[in-house]
């Protein structure tokens with residue numbers, strides 16, 4: 001038996017197909033889906049979104065909008081991303097190798113919602129909004145922090161597609177960072193990675209958003225660290241406060257990629273570095 005296959009020419013067509021076939025596999029770049037394709041039951045059908053024009057591209061107005069079907073290669077080379085969204089460019093550059101970046105999309109990283117999805121802490125740190133759409137209810141926006149509800153579980157309804165992510169640019173006195181630690185320097189799945197968005201008055205932290213991946217069942221904001229550093233000047237004291245607050249705020253797991261102890265140590269070093 002071979003699956004049915006639809007490659008819609010517009011978003012409206014794609015949403016109609018999703019409403020009619022909510023159980024079909026939605027395929028963007030396929031870099032997540034194809035990994036275990038031969039071990040999974042064949043889907044009833046495939047809805048192929050690759051290169052769907054309305055899902056592609058990056059635009060910068062007062063916010064940055066990235067279509068769900070935009071590849072990481074397109075993200076990492078976009079002038080506005082390079083200029084004002086450094087952590088997103090950095091994450092995009094470290095998602096697999098060039099071949100994966102040329103095929104893998106933002107919508108796919110968000111759709112899989114793996115705890116090791118490299119762009120996801122960036123979306124949390126920038127407090128990004130996702131735009132979702134369905135044929136029946138039209139478009140809705142949801143903060144990314146509410147989207148992922150558990151291990152690879154999301155709020156996406158069966159008839160919905162991810163359309164775009166929206167990120168507000170940082171103000172001038174904002175330090176933004178992204179850092180990934182894997183088995184080796186390049187082409188590795190993260191053991192721990194994280195992003196920070198730190199608003200400053202002079203050197204003093206007025207507000208911080210800190211997010212980590214691979215330390216829980218989903219990418220998470222670390223509220224304890226955010227509170228501990230607010231009001232402190234960047235430097236050794238803030239770094240130590242961040243490290244101490246993180247210690248009791250995460251419960252990393254042991255798995256094939258790393259041990260809980262190593263993940264905890266690395267996560268502490270990462271957040272300390274964000275504020276030093």
Ligand SMILES: Cc1cc2nc3c(=O)[nH]c(=O)nc-3n(C[C@H](O)[C@H](O)[C@H](O)COP(=O)(O)OP(=O)(O)OC[C@H]3O[C@@H](n4cnc5c(N)ncnc54)[C@H](O)[C@@H]3O)c2cc1C
Pocket residue numbers: 025026027028029030031032033034035049055068069094095096097100103104105106107108109110111112116117118119160161162163187188189190
């Ligand atoms: C060798 C290799 C290395 C990798 N390295 C990394 C890495 O270092 N870091 C990292 O984060 N990831 C990595 N990945 C995973 C993967 O490349 C990324 O998660 C990528 O962003 C997935 O995008 P895609 O378009 O290929 O998704 P797909 O495989 O097409 O889809 C993934 C999921 O998202 C859903 N989806 C996709 N688009 C939409 C949409 N518009 N609306 C609704 N649902 C949608 C699909 O239904 C599916 O469930 C790697 C994968 C491979 C094979």
